[in-house]
Amino acid sequence: MRSLNSxxxxxxxxxxxxxxxxxxxxxxxxxxxxxxxxxxxDVQSGSLMGLGHVSYGARFNERHNVMVGAGYxxxxxxxxxxxxxxxxxxxxxxxxxxxxxxxxxxxxVGAGFLIGDHSDLFLILPDRYPEGYYAPSALRIVFNYQASxxxxxxVNAYFDMSIVDVGLLGYVREPEFYRDNYDYFGLEGITNWxxxxxxxx
Amino acid sequence: MFFKMLKLKSNIALFTLMAFVLAACDYEVxxxxxxxxxxDRVSIEYNIKRLAEYEKQVGPRDTYQVALISDPQAYPGTFxxxxxHVNTLPEVDFVLLTGDLADTGIKAExxxxxxxxxxxxxxxxxxxxxxxxxxxxxxxxxxVFGPQDYSFTYQNSKFIAYNDNKYEFANVPDRDWLAQxxxxxxxxxxxxxxxxxxxxxxxxxxxRELKDMGVDLGVHGHVHRFDYWQLADVQLPHFATTFTKEKxxxxxxxxxxxxxxxxxxxxxxxxxQVRNR
Numbered sequence: 464m465r466s467l468n469s470x471x472x473x474x475x476x477x478x479x480x481x482x483x484x485x486x487x488x489x490x491x492x493x494x495x496x497x498x499x500x501x502x503x504x505d506v507q508s509g510s511l512m513g514l515g516h517v518s519y520g521a522r523f524n525e526r527h528n529v530m531v532g533a534g535y536x537x538x539x540x541x542x543x544x545x546x547x548x549x550x551x552x553x554x555x556x557x558x559x560x561x562x563x564x565x566x567x568x569x570x571x572v573g574a575g576f577l578i579g580d581h582s583d584l585f586l587i588l589p590d591r592y593p594e595g596y597y598a599p600s601a602l603r604i605v606f607n608y609q610a611s612x613x614x615x616x617x618v619n620a621y622f623d624m625s626i627v628d629v630g631l632l633g634y635v636r637e638p639e640f641y642r643d644n645y646d647y648f649g650l651e652g653i654t655n656w657x658x659x660x661x662x663x664x
Numbered sequence: 665m666f667f668k669m670l671k672l673k674s675n676i677a678l679f680t681l682m683a684f685v686l687a688a689c690d691y692e693v694x695x696x697x698x699x700x701x702x703x704d705r706v707s708i709e710y711n712i713k714r715l716a717e718y719e720k721q722v723g724p725r726d727t728y729q730v731a732l733i734s735d736p737q738a739y740p741g742t743f744x745x746x747x748x749h750v751n752t753l754p755e756v757d758f759v760l761l762t763g764d765l766a767d768t769g770i771k772a773e774x775x776x777x778x779x780x781x782x783x784x785x786x787x788x789x790x791x792x793x794x795x796x797x798x799x800x801x802x803x804x805x806x807x808v809f810g811p812q813d814y815s816f817t818y819q820n821s822k823f824i825a826y827n828d829n830k831y832e833f834a835n836v837p838d839r840d841w842l843a844q845x846x847x848x849x850x851x852x853x854x855x856x857x858x859x860x861x862x863x864x865x866x867x868x869x870x871x872r873e874l875k876d877m878g879v880d881l882g883v884h885g886h887v888h889r890f891d892y893w894q895l896a897d898v899q900l901p902h903f904a905t906t907f908t909k910e911k912x913x914x915x916x917x918x919x920x921x922x923x924x925x926x927x928x929x930x931x932x933x934x935x936x937q938v939r940n941r
Contacts, residue, residue, distance in 0.1 A: 509691040534694075541699035543800065579696050584799055591831055600768060600799045603695050627695045629738065630772055637741030644779050652776065655692035 499523055502664045505530060509657025510623040511577065511605055513547045520553075520661070528553040530575070543581055551575025553609070566613040571621075577603045604628040611661070619661040624654050692771075698803045700771045702778035708810040711787040715758055715818055718787065722757075725819055729755040731786070732914030734860075734885025735907035737767035737795055740776040743908045744783065749930045750913065751785040757818070758786045762885035762905060763793025763829075763860025769801030774808060789816075791825040793860035793885065797832040813838055815845050821854040821918065822846075824879075828859045830867075839873065846877035854923065856916075858883040862902045868895060875900040881923065883916065890914070890927040896940040901925075903936065 499521035507516045513534025520530035534547035553573035560567045578586065584601035588594070605628070611621035626634075630653035634641050641649025704710050731750040736743035750756055761781070766773035781788050792805050792812045805812065812827040824845050828837040837859065846855055855878050862884040863870040874882065875898050882902040890912070891904040903925045905914040915926040915933055926933035 509693060511692050511695055514693050536693050539693075542693060542697045545694070545696070547694060577695070579694065581696070584696070596831070597795075597798065598768070603770075605695075627770070627772060629768060629770070633738065633740065633776065637739065640741030640744055640776070643744070644776075652779075653772070657691060 500525075503661050504664070505532070505659055505661045507532075507534075507623060507657055507659030509655070510607065510625040511603075511627060511655050512549060512623075512625075512657060516547065516549065516659075518549065518551070522555075525557065526555050528555065528573075543583070546580040548578045548580065549575050549605075551605075551607075553607075562612075568611045568613070571609040571611065572607070573609070574604060574606045577605050579603075606631055617663045619663070621659050621661065623657045623659060625657070626653050626655070630654075695770045695772065696799055697771045698800045698807065700774040700778060700804060700808060702774060702808045703782055706778050706781045706788070706790070706808060708789060708814055711758075711789055712814075712816045715787040715816060718757065719818055725757070727755065727917070727919040728757045728819060729753065730916040730918070731756045731759045732762065732883055732903070732905040732916060733759060733908060734762040734905040734914075735764040735793070735888060735909075736761070736777055736780070737764045737773070737793075737907075739907075739909045740780055742911050743777065744780045745911055745930065746908055746913050747780055747784055751783070753915075755917070756786055756915075759784055759788040760823075760858050760883060761788060761790040762858055762883060763791050764795045764885060764907075765790060765793065766796050766798070766801055769796060769798030769804070771804065774801075774804050778808065789823075789825065791858055791860055792827050792829065794829040794832055797829060802832070813841055817850075817852075819853070819918070820851055821856060822848070822852055824855065824857045826857060826859045828861050828864075828870075830861075830864065837870065839870075842874070843877055846874075846879060854880045854918065856881045856883060860884065861886045862891070862893075862904050871895050871900050871902065872898045881916075883914075890936065892925060892936040892938045893941050894938055901938045 501522040503520050505518040505520055508514060513536050516532050516534030518530040518532025520528055522528045530551045530553065532549045534549065536542050536545050536547065538544040551573055552575060553571050555568060556570040558570055579601045586599045586601045588597060605625050607623055607625040609621045609623050611619045613619050634649065634653050638649060641652045645652035733743070733746055750759060765777040790809055796805055813825060815822060815824040824842065826837045826842060827833060830836060857874060857879050862882065879900060882900065884902060884904045887904045888907040890906045892901065894901045903914060906912045912927065912929045915928050917924045925936040927936050
């Protein structure tokens with residue numbers, strides 16, 4: 464059976480415009496931000512953000528960060544080719560240790576919006592559905608934890624663990640299911656991981 | 665100074681090495697991957713074989729039951745509770761899972777529901793629901809479960825699954841295929857169809873067509889409540905099973921005198937009464 468994967472040109476155009484404008488405005492707002500304490504470039508792989516994800520981030524005081532980024536997944540046997548766009552917030556806890564001359568920051572948490580740019584996904588509900596029938600299939604909320612290592616004054620490397628919205632919701636609703644079926648208190652069933660490098664300007 | 669630099673470089677090298685080792689493992693590049701970790705035990709092909717072997721083993725049975733579970737989307741835990749309860753019911757020979765296994769069609773949701781389905785002691789047959797086809801769910805479905813339309817025969821009754829998710833698929837249900845599947849010269853007690861959505865209000869003619877094809881019962885989900893109805897002038901009963909959130913399921917009992925349907929929870933069942941509409 465053939466699925467109705469393509470929808471109206473107008474709808475598709477709207478989505479493209481929304482995606483591009485979303486990304487462009489946020490990028491501009493960050494690059495023009497003179498009020499940021501620190502600005503940095505971040506390259507990440509995995510943890511739901513794409514095979515590669517480049518972000519531009521700004522730190523606004525000791526702890527609060529905002530990042531906007533774009534990622535890419537090439538065509539794989541288990542994945543369609545697509546671009547990903549993100550807007551993320553991260554809180555860096557002040558705890559840190561010196562290890563072999565490097566600073567280890569064990570605890571940062573964050574959340575962000577992730578948009579998948581593919582014609583089979585939608586941000587605006589296609590016309591064939593009644594109003595409000597589905598939430599946007601192209602938009603996910605991703606929660607994450609990071610532990611980072613400051614390898615030089617300007618370079619940080621980090622490990623990232625993430626949970627997608629339905630995973631967190633499911634775990635809160637039915638923790639026993641995840642604990643019964645997965646290791647590490649059931650977190651194995653909902654977490655994903657990746658790593659990245661951050662360069663401070 | 666030289667040794668400090670050497671130490672720093674060693675640490676960077678160690679981190680890089682660790683990153684590459686980790687990268688060699690399978691990690692999730694996005695929520696929209698299409699390779700859920702599901703075993704063959706959930707596939708339709710496997711379960712048809714499994715049921716045929718079971719039928720051979722038990723021989724003819726005058727009386728048996730079929731558990732009807734639907735819409736486990738977003739609640740794999742309650743789905744597991746229901747299935748573990750169904751596993752204890754001695755008369756249940758197989759399970760029909762009438763759609764919406766996933767809520768948003770992403771890989772992780774399919775993995776959770778597969779985890780539960782793999783615990784079924786009886787053969788378990790899923791039919792695609794509208795939510796299952798969201799995002800890249802259709803591709804996942806085809807890879808994990810197999811066909812969207814299929815049939816099997818058990819104890820002289822034919823069970824026919826069909827896709828009727830009109831918003832997500834073109835030209836469904838496939839009426840020609842249904843007509844073909846309902847025909848046949850074999851000795852048959854009942855012809856029972858199952859799909860996610862009961863005949864749509866805009867397409868109630870389907871109920872009449874199914875009746876004309878010789879169908880005796882339709883089993884569905886989607887409406888998130890128990891419902892058992894027939895069009896007064898058609899007299900083909902359609903039973904909708906509620907969703908799993910409330911730990912409820914349906915039970916179809918087949919015996920020489922006919923079939924009965926019950927609305928069940930984990931402690932008791934009540935016979936469902938068909939209403940005319």
